Every structure is written in C-alpha cells, then in structure tokens.
Amino acid sequence: MHGIALKYFVEVAQAGSLSAASRQLHVAVSAISRQIAGLEEEIGTPLFERAPRGMVLSEAGQLLLAHARRTIMESASVLHQISNLQQTPQDEIRLAASEGAARGFLAEAMAVFRNNHPHTRFRLHVATPLEAMRLTAEGEVDLAVSFTVDPGEGVSILHSWRTPVYAIMAAGHPLAGRAAVKLPELLRYPLALTDGNSTARHLLDRECALEGLTLEAALSSNYSPVLHVFVRHSNAVMFAGYVSVASRLESDGLVAVPVDSAELQSRNLQIQTMTNRLLPPVVTRFIAHVKEVVDNIEAKRRAGAG
Numbered sequence: 173m174h175g176i177a178l179k180y181f182v183e184v185a186q187a188g189s190l191s192a193a194s195r196q197l198h199v200a201v202s203a204i205s206r207q208i209a210g211l212e213e214e215i216g217t218p219l220f221e222r223a224p225r226g227m228v229l230s231e232a233g234q235l236l237l238a239h240a241r242r243t244i245m246e247s248a249s250v251l252h253q254i255s256n257l258q259q260t261p262q263d264e265i266r267l268a269a270s271e272g273a274a275r276g277f278l279a280e281a282m283a284v285f286r287n288n289h290p291h292t293r294f295r296l297h298v299a300t301p302l303e304a305m306r307l308t309a310e311g312e313v314d315l316a317v318s319f320t321v322d323p324g325e326g327v328s329i330l331h332s333w334r335t336p337v338y339a340i341m342a343a344g345h346p347l348a349g350r351a352a353v354k355l356p357e358l359l360r361y362p363l364a365l366t367d368g369n370s371t372a373r374h375l376l377d378r379e380c381a382l383e384g385l386t387l388e389a390a391l392s393s394n395y396s397p398v399l400h401v402f403v404r405h406s407n408a409v410m411f412a413g414y415v416s417v418a419s420r421l422e423s424d425g426l427v428a429v430p431v432d433s434a435e436l437q438s439r440n441l442q443i444q445t446m447t448n449r450l451l452p453p454v455v456t457r458f459i460a461h462v463k464e465v466v467d468n469i470e471a472k473r474r475a476g477a478g
Contacts, residue, residue: 175247177207178240181219184208185237186310189226211236238326241311242449263454266295266313268304270371271396272416273317273441280419281465285458292454300369308444314455316444317462319371319413327444331463333470335413337372337436338428342404345427352430355379362390362408364399371439372411379435400424414473415441415466441466 183193184204194201212219219233229237269278274296282294297304297313302324304316309326316327319335339347339358347353347361365387366373380387391402399410400417404425414428421428443459445451451459 175244177211178243180204180207181211181233182237182240182244184220184227185229185233188228192226238447242446245311245446246450263289263291263452264293264295265315265455265458266297267315267317268297268299268307268313269317270301270304270319271298272319272370272372272413274298275396276413276416277419277465277469278317278462281462285461289454289457292458301371305444308446311446311449314445314451315459317441318444319439319441321371321374321439324444326447328447329442329444330459331443331466333415333441333466334437335415335439335441335470337375337411337431337433337439338414338417339431340400340403340410340412340417340426340428342407343425343427345407345409347409347429348427350429352432354432355383355385355436358409358431359385359387362406363387364391364393364402364408364410365389366396366399366411367392367394369394372413375436375439376411379433382435400426411436413439413441415469418469418472 180193180197180199180203183197184190187193187196190201190204190208193199193204197204208219215232215236217232218230219236220227221230267278278296282296286292286294295313297307299307299316299318301318301320304313304318305320305324305327307313308316309324315330339353341348341361345361347357365376368374368377376387379385390408391399393399396410396412400420402408403410411431412428417426417428420426443462445455445459
C-alpha cells in the first residue's frame with residue numbers, strides 16, 4: 173500500500189467525504205477517488221460505505237485507519253531522524269494534558285527536559301480526558317498526560333498512578349490540621365468547584381449522589397487558578413489531586429487534606445500513547461522523565477500520609 177493512498181484514505185475518513193478531503197488536500201476529487209479505489213482493490217473489500225451525506229468507514233476501513241495513522245506518523249518520524257543527521261537536530265513533542273497536570277508539574281518537567289535536550293520543542297494542548305484520549309488515538313498528539321476514570325479505546329497506558337482527590341484549603345482553615353476529613357464536614361463550608369468536565373468534579377458529583385448530599389458552589393469555574401485564589405483568601409474548599417497542587421501548596425498558603433471517600437480514591441493519572449505506535453526516541457525519553465517526576469511527587473504524598 174502506497175503512502176499517498178494511505179494519506180488520502182486518512183483524510184477522507186476524517187473529513188467524511190471525497191469533496192471535503194479534496195478541499196483539505198487541494199487535490200482533485202477524481203485523484204482521491206482513484207487512490208481509494210486502488211486501496212480497496214488491493215485489499216479486496218470496501219473501505220467505506222457510501223451514504224447520501226458522506227462516506228462512513230466499513231469494519232475493514234476502521235482497521236486500516238488505525239494502521240494508516242501509525243504508518244504515516246512512523247514514516248514522518250524516521251524521515252525526521254534522517255534529516256537530523258545532516259543538520260542541527262530539532263525534535264518536537266506534541267502532547268495533550270489535563271489542566272491539573274499541565275499546571276501542576278508538566279510545565280516544569282518540560283523546562284527541565286529542555287535544559288538537557290535544548291533542541292526539543294513542545295506543543296501542549298490542554299484538554300478534557302476524553303479529548304486527550306481522542307487526540308492520542310487519532311495521532312494528533314504523541315502522548316497524553318491525563319486524569320481519567322474510565323478506560324478508553326485506541327490508546328495504550330504506559331504508566332498509571334492512583335491519584336485521589338484531596339480537599340484543598342487555606343492553611344488557616346478550621347479543618348486544615350486534620351489527618352482526613354469526611355465529605356459532609358467539607359460541605360458545611362463554601363465550595364469552589366470546577367465544572368463538570370473535570371474528573372474531580374465527576375467523582376465528587378457521583379459521591380454526593382451515592383450519599384444523598386447536595387453540592388452548592390460559592391464559586392464554580394472552568395479555570396482552576398481563580399479557584400485557588402478564592403480559596404486562599406476565604407474559608408472555602410476546592411477539590412484537586414495532590415499531584416496537581418503539590419508544587420504550589422506552600423507558596424500559595426494552602427494545604428491538601430485527604431478525603432475519607434472510596435469514590436474520590438478511584439481516579440488515575442495516566443500517560444497514554446496510540447496503541448501499537450512506535451514512538452520517536454525523544455518522546456520515549458520525555459515519558460521516562462515525566463514518570464520520574466510523578467514518582468517523586470507520589471512518594472512525597474505517601475510519606476505525608478504516613
């Protein structure tokens with residue numbers, strides 16, 4: 173199967189029609205159609221089901237799409253490595269991440285990594301866990317560093333850590349000195365809550381439903397920095413993973429208190445890549461670096477809990 177045919181096939185699969193793919197590729201519809209027909213003849217089965225409003229992948233097409241995406245990315249990676257042999261290396265790492273991970277440790281991890289690998293460039297997309305998973309499965313990014321509750325398709329989990337949701341409050345808060353708190357105790361205070369797209373909020377809503385509790389936010393936002401400021405200057409409480417806030421607790425005058433709730437313990441931080449993809453060496457090195465960073469944060473959290 174030829175690279176140009178696979179490229180056209182992927183574009184049609186993503187665009188949903190020959191005409192839309194033609195506009196994206198700036199290639200005639202007839203040329204794209206010939207390449208798709210050639211692929212179907214070579215494989216011996218239709219790759220698309222022709223529908224009135226576009227083209228839908230057949231079962232064979234779905235299998236080929238995953239292979240085609242991996243093939244195109246791995247070919248580009250090899251050509252990039254060959255190019256680097258002739259000139260100053262320039263490596264790019266594309267990643268998607270939950271906001272908590274991006275603000276919590278990834279920015280510093282990227283800076284430290286680049287100090288040791290100065291020709292590395294990063295492209296970071298902050299996304300919901302589902303979007304990060306989709307971007308990774310479709311090859312739009314090289315890896316995802318994301319909090320997740322439910323498993324996804326098309327990605328492999330390279331590393332995973334259990335990252336419970338903590339109650340975050342000002343150091344002078346009445347509950348700040350507790351070894352652990354129960355959710356009903358926390359609900360007696362004003363709440364600063366993330367929106368429904370965050371895994372912390374998802375688990376919090378689920379726990380309240382199980383216990384018959386009602387959440388009433390004094391402040392809700394999809395932008396967590398404003399929640400931190402609000403909590404720092406009041407007796408409000410917010411909810412986040414320790415790994416998301418560990419680097420800022422002391423400087424922001426905040427503390428993280430464990431919540432006595434099985435539901436709030438059921439979240440994981442994961443490093444995900446596309447299933448069966450051969451990763452470029454620089455991405456593999458960066459993943460090892462991120463793992464070391466998170467391992468150190470988690471060791472500190474467990475030591476504090478003990």
